[in-house]
Amino acid sequence: MMLRRAQPWLGTLVEIVAEGDDTSRLLAATERAFARIAAVHAAMSFQSPDSELTHVNRAAQSGWVALSPDLATVFAAALEFARASNGLFDPSVAGWLVASGQLPCHPGLPAGTATDWRAIELDGERVRFTAPLLVDLSGIAKGYAVDVALASLRADGVRAATVNAGGDLARFGDEAVPVHVRLPHQPAHSLHLAELKNGAAATSASYFQADALRHPGTGQTLCAGTSVTVIAADCMSADALTKVVAAEAARASQLLARHNAHAVVLDGTCARRCDADGWHDLPLEFTA
Amino acid sequence: MSNSPNWLILPVACVPLVAAAPAFAVQYMTTEAAQKLLFPAASAFVSQPVRLDAVQKKAVEKAAGVRMRYPEQPVWQVMENGKPAGWFVLDEVYGKHEFITYAVALDATGAVRGVEILEYRETHGGQIVNPKWRAQFDGKRFGAPLKLDKDIQNISGATLSCKHIAEGVRRVLAIHAVALK
Numbered sequence: 001m002m003l004r005r006a007q008p009w010l011g012t013l014v015e016i017v018a019e020g021d022d023t024s025r026l027l028a029a030t031e032r033a034f035a036r037i038a039a040v041h042a043a044m045s046f047q048s049p050d051s052e053l054t055h056v057n058r059a060a061q062s063g064w065v066a067l068s069p070d071l072a073t074v075f076a077a078a079l080e081f082a083r084a085s086n087g088l089f090d091p092s093v094a095g096w097l098v099a100s101g102q103l104p105c106h107p108g109l110p111a112g113t114a115t116d117w118r119a120i121e122l123d124g125e126r127v128r129f130t131a132p133l134l135v136d137l138s139g140i141a142k143g144y145a146v147d148v149a150l151a152s153l154r155a156d157g158v159r160a161a162t163v164n165a166g167g168d169l170a171r172f173g174d175e176a177v178p179v180h181v182r183l184p185h186q187p188a189h190s191l192h193l194a195e196l197k198n199g200a201a202a203t204s205a206s207y208f209q210a211d212a213l214r215h216p217g218t219g220q221t222l223c224a225g226t227s228v229t230v231i232a233a234d235c236m237s238a239d240a241l242t243k244v245v246a247a248e249a250a251r252a253s254q255l256l257a258r259h260n261a262h263a264v265v266l267d268g269t270c271a272r273r274c275d276a277d278g279w280h281d282l283p284l285e286f287t288a
Numbered sequence: 289m290s291n292s293p294n295w296l297i298l299p300v301a302c303v304p305l306v307a308a309a310p311a312f313a314v315q316y317m318t319t320e321a322a323q324k325l326l327f328p329a330a331s332a333f334v335s336q337p338v339r340l341d342a343v344q345k346k347a348v349e350k351a352a353g354v355r356m357r358y359p360e361q362p363v364w365q366v367m368e369n370g371k372p373a374g375w376f377v378l379d380e381v382y383g384k385h386e387f388i389t390y391a392v393a394l395d396a397t398g399a400v401r402g403v404e405i406l407e408y409r410e411t412h413g414g415q416i417v418n419p420k421w422r423a424q425f426d427g428k429r430f431g432a433p434l435k436l437d438k439d440i441q442n443i444s445g446a447t448l449s450c451k452h453i454a455e456g457v458r459r460v461l462a463i464h465a466v467a468l469k
Contacts, residue, residue, distance in 0.1 A: 004314065004316055005316055005317065005404065005405070006314070006316050006404075006405035006408065007402075007403055007404060007405060008390075008403055008405070008450035008453045008454070011450060012450055013388075013405060013408065013450055013453075015314075027325060
């Protein structure tokens with residue numbers, strides 16, 4: 001049988017679909033998976049005035065701050081992607097989003113912040129900022145939450161499962177399932193993009209909220225009228241890689257190849273796909 | 289398309305464009321199933337719909353900062369071994385394109401114990417695809433007839449934000465403060 005549930009977390013609807021033989025075991029397993037997502041949400045929300053991340057943003061410029069294992073893992077991954085993409089992925093762009101009112105300004109947060117991931121110093125499970133800055137992990141934490149929820153379902157012996165957090169999706173199972181992506185200009189419509197058995201797909205776009213993505217170098221708005229989907233082995237990498245592709249598609253292909261990942265970019269007129277051989281136009285078939 | 293990783297059964301070589309506006313809808317759970325899930329130890333759910341008078345309605349709207357569409361709210365008092373254990377509140381929120389039915393569980397002190405989505409619907413009307421997309425394919429239409437989106441799942445691409453649900457939960461908490469304490 002198949003159990004399908006949804007709860008509001010991470011600023012979106014999180015859906016879990018789990019397959020197994022026993023309803024009560026599926027209920028318990030999905031309950032634990034949602035609890036993992038809730039814990040990641042509580043630790044990593046920039047929006048919340050009392051999340052662990054907000055505490056770090058308040059305190060880390062004055063000295064070392066201890067991190068929970070979840071937060072330390074995501075900080076390490078964020079810095080790794082920042083390094084590998086030479087700053088195309090940058091967890092310190094939150095200053096712009098606070099200045100433009102898209103993220104809240106909590107009491108006690110530093111003002112006049114820089115955008116410079118190099119000023120984030122991570123040492124195992126503690127962190128400090130060597131310049132005033134604000135870290136927002138939403139470009140990667142949603143993917144991480146999906147991964148840990150899926151790992152929890154796997155550990156509980158669920159036969160097959162899909163976790164979809166508003167566009168960050170991962171699954172495992174014996175059967176491949178179709179993955180769809182919305183058209184950037186008409187989010188009510190969708191394309192059949194891939195068949196996924198074990199792996200993840202993450203999409204970044206501005207379907208319903210404009211200007212949410214910025215280029216770390218220039219502050220320019222990204223993804224206007226465009227969507228970027230990355231298919232990779234895990235959702236955190238897929239999530240981070242969408243930001244790299246959105247910032248500079250041409251420079252992203254090497255990094256995609258290193259992660260054995262594919263990207264598909266859609267805009268109002270065409271679809272392009274990046275694999276190990278670089279970027280190609282994707283032929284489209286219109287079925288009317 | 290070289291070196292396809294084994295976790296991927298390839299991105300379709302050619303992308304079929306779904307041409308109908310989907311009436312995307314998912315039924316997650318019945319009210320009864322949600323009651324059982326949110327209050328596994330309950331012995332009874334006593335239906336006790338809340339009907340607010342004009343003064344209460346105003347108080348709720350002021351406290352929650354959102355408008356109340358209906359003055360009546362479906363509410364159940366939850367009993368465990370004959371003692372009140374909390375409230376089960378059914379609610380609906382509407383966005384420009386979405387319609388969500390969900391349940392809020394409040395414990396005996398009125399704190400939120402859980403939120404579970406019962407039904408999600410996107411209500412996009414009518415017409416289709418950007419003319420630019422369409423233009424590309426004029427004269428070369430082939431493939432299967434379109435697949436209506438009833439079976440479309442696994443949409444990778446942001447759903448609408450859950451802002452409306454957050455507002456709804458705020459309203460439910462205000463209703464509790466005004467009428468259920």
